[in-house]
Amino acid sequence: MSDRHVIVLGAGPAGLAAASGALAEGARVTLLDDGDRLGGQYWRHHERLTDPRLQHGWAAFLALRDALAAACESGRATVLQRAAVWRIDGEARRVHALVGTADAPGRRRVEIAGDAIVLATGAHDRALPLPGWTLPGVITAGAAQALAKRDGVVVGRRTLVAGAGPFLLPVAQSLAIAGGEVAAVLEASRMPALAAGWLARPWELLGAAGKAGELAEYAASLARHRTPYRTGHGVVRILGDRRVEGAVIARLDAQWRPMAGTEREVACDAVALGHGFMPRIDAALQVGCAVTDAAPGAPRFVVVDAMQRTSVDGVLAAGEITGIGGADAALAEGDLAGRTAAGAAEASLRRAVRRRDATDAFARRLEDAHGMRDGWRTWLEDDTLVCRCESVDAGTIARAAGSASRAMRLATRAGLGACQGRTCGAAVEALCGERLGLDRRPLLAPMRLSELADARDAPGDLPSHV
Amino acid sequence: MSPAFEFDGREVEARDGQTIAGALIASGRASWRTAAGAERGVFCGIGICQDCIVTVNGAAGVRACLRTACEGDVVTPEER
Numbered sequence: 001m002s003d004r005h006v007i008v009l010g011a012g013p014a015g016l017a018a019a020s021g022a023l024a025e026g027a028r029v030t031l032l033d034d035g036d037r038l039g040g041q042y043w044r045h046h047e048r049l050t051d052p053r054l055q056h057g058w059a060a061f062l063a064l065r066d067a068l069a070a071a072c073e074s075g076r077a078t079v080l081q082r083a084a085v086w087r088i089d090g091e092a093r094r095v096h097a098l099v100g101t102a103d104a105p106g107r108r109r110v111e112i113a114g115d116a117i118v119l120a121t122g123a124h125d126r127a128l129p130l131p132g133w134t135l136p137g138v139i140t141a142g143a144a145q146a147l148a149k150r151d152g153v154v155v156g157r158r159t160l161v162a163g164a165g166p167f168l169l170p171v172a173q174s175l176a177i178a179g180g181e182v183a184a185v186l187e188a189s190r191m192p193a194l195a196a197g198w199l200a201r202p203w204e205l206l207g208a209a210g211k212a213g214e215l216a217e218y219a220a221s222l223a224r225h226r227t228p229y230r231t232g233h234g235v236v237r238i239l240g241d242r243r244v245e246g247a248v249i250a251r252l253d254a255q256w257r258p259m260a261g262t263e264r265e266v267a268c269d270a271v272a273l274g275h276g277f278m279p280r281i282d283a284a285l286q287v288g289c290a291v292t293d294a295a296p297g298a299p300r301f302v303v304v305d306a307m308q309r310t311s312v313d314g315v316l317a318a319g320e321i322t323g324i325g326g327a328d329a330a331l332a333e334g335d336l337a338g339r340t341a342a343g344a345a346e347a348s349l350r351r352a353v354r355r356r357d358a359t360d361a362f363a364r365r366l367e368d369a370h371g372m373r374d375g376w377r378t379w380l381e382d383d384t385l386v387c388r389c390e391s392v393d394a395g396t397i398a399r400a401a402g403s404a405s406r407a408m409r410l411a412t413r414a415g416l417g418a419c420q421g422r423t424c425g426a427a428v429e430a431l432c433g434e435r436l437g438l439d440r441r442p443l444l445a446p447m448r449l450s451e452l453a454d455a456r457d458a459p460g461d462l463p464s465h466v
Numbered sequence: 467m468s469p470a471f472e473f474d475g476r477e478v479e480a481r482d483g484q485t486i487a488g489a490l491i492a493s494g495r496a497s498w499r500t501a502a503g504a505e506r507g508v509f510c511g512i513g514i515c516q517d518c519i520v521t522v523n524g525a526a527g528v529r530a531c532l533r534t535a536c537e538g539d540v541v542t543p544e545e546r
Binding site: 048105124139228243 | 482483484485487488489491492496497501502504505506507508509510511512514515517519522525527528529530531532533534538546
């Protein structure tokens with residue numbers, strides 16, 4: 001048995017599996033998550049508002065949740081929900097959080113130290129900027145999913161779903177189940193890339209057999225609702241004055257550039273955009289974990305070794321922050337990370353390692369088939385807002401990008417607004433052609449100044465600037 | 467139970483457990499904030515983008531997509 005205390009950040013598939021793995025090896029676990037309920041984005045739910053048909057792998061979630069509840073009963077686990085983690089001291093393995101109702105004043109200040117930290121902070125949708133994307137009625141694919149699951153609502157009567165990747169399919173299914181109509185699903189990647197990504201290594205499907213079944217279910221759902229699924233297509237302009245009134249779609253070439261003469265208008269009152277995912281690595285960056293190298297604007301992932309250890313001693317990572325691989329990969333990685341964090345001997349974890357390795361290939365195939373191509377920049381016009389928070393348009397960013405001074409580029413305020421560059425940061429960096437460090441955030445969660453002032457007497461090095 | 471809250475002076479009903487954003491959408495609204503003169507509503511739906519923020523019971527900067535609506539909440543739109 002282990003006498004270690006493992007802190008897990010995030011209660012999605014990776015975090016829940018990490019907690020379960022650490023408990024199985026005898027460790028004590030504290031799990032922190034900012035949601036109202038366990039499950040993360042993948043298993044986002046509400047007891048009375050979620051249609052059960054929207055959930056996948058639900059039995060696995062219930063098993064993880066119930067085991068965690070039992071461990072809480074026996075005093076071996078503590079779960080802190082509605083916990084906004086705003087600072088992590090990696091060396092001391094100490095986590096600072098505010099616990100309480102979302103964004104409410106007077107949240108409780110919590111500080112927890114442990115022997116190991118498992119980062120399972122997940123990912124959020126990436127929606128590329130395009131003309132009209134700030135109109136009410138344009139949401140991310142993840143928002144469509146979250147609103148259907150969590151609140152039982154759809155934003156429009158007729159939604160156009162566009163972007164890249166297999167996640168668009170469950171989104172279309174959720175919209176249909178929650179009572180909306182789906183105008184079409186547009187997949188930017190073209191058949192050759194899809195075929196190369198998905199069919200070139202068919203043996204890897206064995207490892208993702210569950211995925212194949214899930215995809216077949218989505219295909220059947222599209223067919224049942226007679227929803228068109230078009231590859232090599234994208235939405236290039238969203239129309240409307242005060243809200244979405246339609247969209248212009250076009251065929252895209254292999255680099256995602258619209259092909260001349262193929263534009264046409266589609267009737268819709270909502271658009272759900274999902275061009276892939278951005279891993280939420282700001283906690284890992286704050287702790288000092290090494291991340292992968294990538295071109296400006298491309299996602300960077302936390303580097304882990306064969307046992308899910310990061311470059312920082314006592315800090316492990318699992319799930320989407322180590323590579324976009326979906327829930328099965330997250331579960332396998334989380335289990336291994338939790339067990340390693342609990343101090344289990346490497347030799348005893350061969351099964352967990354094999355299980356994780358079997359899901360690895362899926363992430364690579366996703367990137368090969370659906371990875372973003374540079375041609376999206378040609379969708380922009382000078383007056384297309386790129387930074388939604390500060391209302392900075394593409395023309396302003398392009399002019400600043402030409403200047404030699406990095407300060408000049410930051411002076412546009414693009415990426416420095418309320419969301420701290422989480423929404424547009426990657427696009428701004430891609431357009432500037434350099435990394436601007438927008439994902440290095442002194443505070444990991446939004447806080448009120450009064451809350452920060454209260455926290456100043458807390459031990460540990462606090463940021464001197466906000 | 468369906469708690470009712472006040473939004474911009476009007477009563478909005480939330481199905482039990484709905485977020486403020488969910489209830490506003492269910493009531494037919496697509497936008498409830500202005501930014502540089504343009505209307506905004508929910509965008510990311512999971513607390514990342516800050517587009518849907520409202521003032522709740524006098525506290526500004528509350529993400530409507532995260533906050534469960536409570537009976538008697540007074541919600542006011544924000545402008546930036």
